[in-house]
Amino acid sequence: MKTLTVLELSKLYNINRQTIYNNIKKGILSKNSENKIDLAEAIRVFGEPVKKQDVKEPVKIDSPNSAEVLLLRQQIDMLKNQLDDAKDRESFYQNQIETMQRLLEAPKANMTTFSDQKIEPETATDPQLEPEQKYDRLTTPEQTENKRIPVPEQVEPEQPKRGWLSRFFLPNG
Template sequence: MKKLSVSELAKLYGYSRQAIYAHINKGNLSKGSDGLIDFVEALRVFGEPQKKETTVNQSQSINSQNLTEVDLLKRQVDILEKQLNQALLRENQSLERESFYQEQIEAMQRLLEAPKPQITQSGDHGSVQPEPATEAKEEVIAMPPKEPEVIENKRIPVPEHVEPEPEKRGFWSRFFRPYD
């Protein structure tokens, strides 16, 4: 006699494994000591297996699996489109920010390159007087303004702030403050 496992029996009759186990728990169907079910026992409970229904059930399950896969893939495409749109938005924002900062840098460089009047101190007053203008300076001022040069990737050095080294103290001065 042929013996079948629960999953084989479920496939043969088109039932779920839980339905087979429900019949076993009710006592309608019995398993052998090896955990397998006799085909004769299955015939008694379920009757003859019908091949046509199993193919219809299989095709329906295949169609439903394909539909769920298609739905899943459509959702993934939608998610990826949203992520792409967000990435493009972030890229545009970063390009705008970059152009804004580049304009700021160019403006700062023009300010740094502007001619500065020389300042001299006279005597003890501490008063500041600009140096008298010479003819050469007047000529430079009279010239039309230059077009700003485009400088790419020019770095302006930033002076580092150096902390002064603290005063060295002895061992006991850590616990007792000296009189000042």
């Protein structure tokens, strides 16, 4: 059977030489005393080698300009989508703001039913009427004069704070 070197095997299977050495080290692939690998052993580990077909037609290679143009067009499409999403969000939030403003301007309904309504005179429009003050000692505090607490006039000033060492080296103050 045919034997191959590591370099020949890597070219035949189009794999890295380090991969072959790792397989040998792990015991997956074996080599003979001449440090060559049997083709049957390589087929067992890597399978049948893929034969390269000769290319009869010239391969069209895209110019770097067209690749850049394609990339830029994709970015433009992505930005257009983001702009459309932003416009949708803006209109949604604008509608929310208008709804909230309408709710704030709506009259507040303090009464639950029509029969609960009482006609109360407004003190702001009629200065003669003053609201009645209910007085009960449980919930309404009694109004008393503010009494000040007398402070003695002669107060000794505090001694300035001293550090730990100054207590030993400075005279008492």
